[in-house]
Amino acid sequence: MNFEALLAARLQPALAATAGTPVDPAVRRSPHADYQSGAALPLARTSAKAPNGKGGKGPRDIAADVIAKADFVGLATAEVSGPGFINLTVQDDVIAAAVRELAGDERLGVAPVAKPQRVLVDYSAPNAAKELTVGHLRSTVIGDAAVRVLEWLGHDVMRANHLGDWGTSFGMIIEYAIRFGQEHDVYRAARIAFDTDDEFRESARRRVVLLQAGDPETRAVWRRLLDRTKTDFLAAYERLGVTLTAADFAGESAYQDQLDSVVAELDDKGLLVASDGALCVFPAGFRGRDGGPLPLIVRKSDGGYGYATTDLAALRHRTTELRADRLLYVVGAPQSTHFAMVFAVAQDAGWLPGTVRAEHVAFGSILGEDGRMFRSRSGDSVKLAEVLDEAVARAAVRNGDPAIAAAVGVGAIKYADLSGDRRGNYVFDWDRMLAQIGNTGPYLQYAYARIQSILHRAGDFAPGVVIGEPAERALALELCAFEPVITGVAESLDLHRLAGYLYSLAASFSTFYEHCPVLKAAAGVRESRLTLCLATGRTLGKGLDLLGIQTPQRLGSGS
C-alpha cells in the first residue's frame, strides 16, 4: 500500500488543470493530518505573476481550487489548512480495507520489482590473516541487510566476499607458520615479528613473492591457513545470522591471473602513465597533497600489484562476465577517495558503462564511550566473538532460554548498527543497545513477542478491520507505510529508515496495546484488533528479518 502515491495520483490532474502544467503533488506524511500536499504554495507565485491576472490568487485560494477539481471519492477528504497546505485525511474504511489486505498478504503489499536488476553486493571482506573484529561488523551487517532487502524485492542479488587473502599480511603469517609450526591465530605474533625483526620482515616479503609465484610449500600452507579462517568466518556468519556462504568467497587471489590483462587494457586505452617507476592512471579531478594530480597505482615500482589493480579486475569481471547492473561496495568511509578513483578509471577504461551503477555504500566508525575508536582496554581491536559473547550474556539476564538470549543479544548489536545513519560514526554502548525501551532491538523484539502471545491465545478468527479508537487508526495508518519505506531503502540503502519505521510501528503498537484490549474486546472489535495484531506482527517480523534480526516467539524467562 502506498497512500502517498494514491493521493498524488488523485491530486495530479487537478494540479495540472489549475497550473496549466504538470506539478509535483508533494504529498508527505503530516503531523496535522494523515498526509499533506504543499503543492499549492509555489503555485501562488506563478499565478500572481500571470500577465493580466490582477493580483492573482493567494495560496489558500489555489489550494481550494485544486481541492474542488480533484476527485478524492472513495479515498480521502481534503481541506485547506494553514498558509495553503492541502490536508488529506484518508477514509477510515479505506485504511481498514488496506490493513485487512495486508494481514493476509505474504508480501505485505510490497510487489516485486517490475524490472529485476542483477545487483552485486561486495561486503564483509575481512582480512583472512586475522580474526574477525568489531571492525568487520558494520560492513557485514549493513551489507547483509542490503542484500536481504534487494533480494526480497525480487532483484537478482550476488554476494561477493572480497576476502583479503593475498597481501603482505599473508606473507607474514605463512612465514611464521612455517618457522614455528603453528598455524592457528598467529597474526599478532607474526605482526610483532614483522615489526621488530628485520630478518623476519625480509623473509615475509620473500614469502609473498613465493606465494604469488606458486611455490608448492608456500601454497600448501596458504591453503591450509585459508581453509581454517574460512571455516571460522562461516561460523561467525552463522552466529551473526548473516547469509554469506562458502560460495560467496571471492578473495583477492581470485583475480591474480587477470591483473596483467587489466594493466594491458589500460595501456591499450592510453590511460597508463609511468611515474617514479610505477604504472599509474591519473583520473581527472583528483588532486593530491601538493596540488598535483593524484595517481591510482596499478603496478608498483617493484613490479607487484596492489589493491587498486585487484579492485579494477574485480570490477571489470563483475560488469563484463557477471553482467551486473548495479555494484555496491559496502566499505568504510575512509576509502571513499579510493573508490571514486577506481570508478573513474573504470569509466575511462569502458568497464563501467552508463547503464551500470557503481556505488560506495560508505559507513562511519564504531566508537568507544570515550568517543575514540572502539578498542579493548589493552588497545587492541576487539574480537567479534567477545562482543557477541558479552551481548548474549547480558541478554541472558532476562532470557533463560539460550537461543532467545542469543537472538536478543546478537539482534541488539545488529540493530544498534543499523538504526543510525550509516555515514555517521556511532558510539558503542551496551546499556543503550540492550535497553528494552527506545529505538533498540530488544524493544522491537518485545513488541513482536507480545503480538505472538496474543495471537497464540486467540486461536482462529475471521480477519476484518473496523477503525474505532485513535490508537487503532494510528497503528493502521502506520502499517500502510511499509511499502514506500522499503522501496526507498532499496534505492538509498539507508537501512536506518527501515529501522526508524519499525520503531515507529512498534511504538504505535505499544500505545494501541495499552489502550485497546484485544482478547477481551466485544465480538467484531476483537477480530478487528486481532487483525491489526496480525498485520503488525507480520510487518515487524518481515522488517526485522530484512535487517537480519531474529524474532523469537517469546521473550523473558518463560510463562
Add this chain to the structure above:
RNA sequence: GCGCUCGUAGCUCAGCGGAUAGAGCAACGGACUUCUAAUCCGUCGGUCGCAGGUUCGAAUCCUGCCGGGCGCGCCA
C-alpha cells in the same frame, strides 16, 4: 594546503525544501484485580556551530568562516 564527512535538547540520535524541529536516555510526576509494567501517559528541556545568500518558505540547498573526524603515490 586540497578533498570528503559530521556539527540538532545535558547525553545518544531522527528529521528525504514546507506549518508550532521530534524520539529515547537522564530529571520530575502518574498508571499494574488487565492480552509479557521488558510497557504506557504526562511535565521539564532547543539562538538546529556562526554569518551571509537563494526561496512564498531553509535544520534541510549555495557560499564563506569556526570546530571535530577521515583521506591525500607504491598498505588494504
